[in-house]
Amino acid sequence: MIHIDNEGITDPHVNLAIEEYCIRHLPAGEDYLLFYINAPSIIIGRNQNTLEEIHQAYIDEHGIHVVRRISGGGAVYHDHGNLNFSFLTDFSKDKLNNFKQFATPIIKVLNAMGVSAEMKGRNDIVVGDKKVSGNAQFSSTKRMFNHGTLLLDCDLDQVTKALDVKMTKIKSKGHKSSRARVANIAEFLEAPLSTEAFKEKILASLFPDGAERKTYRLTAKDWNSINALVEEKYRQWDWNYGHSPDFDIQRTRHFAAGIIDFRLKVKRGGAIENVKIYGDFFGQRPVSEIQNALIGVRYDKRAIEGALEGIDLYPYFGEVDRAEFIDLIYGPDEQ
Known part of the structure; x- marks a missing residue:
């Protein structure tokens, strides 16, 4: 196994681009391991509706990144x-959806640290009843990766607030997340441990004394392609938001001028395809x-x-505040 050095980058747009580039362009026949730590961000599954x-509103206020991944x-x-860890390997049917195979080395490290971790369900590592x-996973015809998170000492309050959806009545064909009870690994450790030190413990376990730890360092050519992928894909609204499946949304609010009810149909690609406005407001223009x-x-x-x-x-609605309109x-629901 070869360890890929991401050079300590914490930009999620770049780290996800590194991962995609490596699975598509590094030589087949080799297994790789990539670690990365991201600045505060929400990473959206490939088939999900971001909204x-x-x-x-909370994400905008706190400068949290929103990036879609390819898995x-x-x-x-x-x-x-x-x-975050990512095992990159050649594709085989016995590895596909076999999350336990990839999680086992991680679980062994946690167990050696005194953490009673185990695989539960399809793809979660838990301690007791806490995830x-x-x-x-992502797979092509020749290569695949299995990646995962390890909540060492994450701000769980941010998790709750950033993933607390404030736009109601969305009907989508996307795959909605199920919220599990989560905990930090640090809660089960006897002494504090930094994220970097945690990474080193895992590497030491995978490459024990006497085993050669090979490291792949990205070349200038690699970086040119990675940076292009970042700008053309991972920093683009079209990928992070517009790639969402078709969805319908209903939004209603009481104004001094009356009730205004918006019904919108948004197509994959993020464009509004149809709009209907209902309500008991008085207006002169249609x-x-x-x-x-x-x-x-x-x-x-x-x-x-x-657009507005x-x-x-x-003339359309009577007295309404533009910002509230x-x-x-597109905004938080009334509280």
Whole structure:
């Protein structure tokens, strides 16, 4: 097994690009192990609707990254107290969905540290009834990886708030995450342990005394391709939000002018395909003009603001606050 050095990078856009690049371009016939630690971020499963998984207003306020990965599974929160591991190997049917095979070395390390970890269900590592690690896979015809999280000393309060969805009445074809009871591995350790020291313990177990620890260091050519992948994919709204499956959303709010009820259909790619506006408001102009102004617009707050810029809302709805109106279409629910 060869350890891939990610050079201590904590940008989730870059780390996920490294992982994808390596599985697609490093030589077959070799097994690799990649570790990375991400700055506060939510990592969305490939087949999920991003908006169903996150509390967008909280994320914006706290500068939390939102990045989609190429593997399936549910949304997870990462920060500097979370160690991510990825085993990259040749594809074989016996490895596909065999999460236990890849988790076993990690469980052995945890057990040696006095943590009573075990595999439970399809893809979780648990201690008692608390989840400390989730796993997911990606495979092509020739290569695959199994990656997972290790909650060492993560800010669990952030986990709860960042993944507490505040947009209701979303009907999607995406795969919604199930929320398990989680805990930090640090709770079960006798002494504090840094994330880097934890990584070294795992490496020491995989490469015991006398075993040669091979390390792959990314070349300038590798980095050129990785950086291109970051800019063309992992930093793009189209991938992180627009890649979500088709979904319908209903948003209703009480204004001084009356109730306004938005029904939107958003297509894969993130564009608003259809809009209907209902309510008991009084207006002079037909709301179909507002509906038409939003069709084809990306379902993103800034894009919606741009589409409605310069349009006087009063003739359509009466007295409504513009910022609150935008929040009705795309924003937190009323508390």
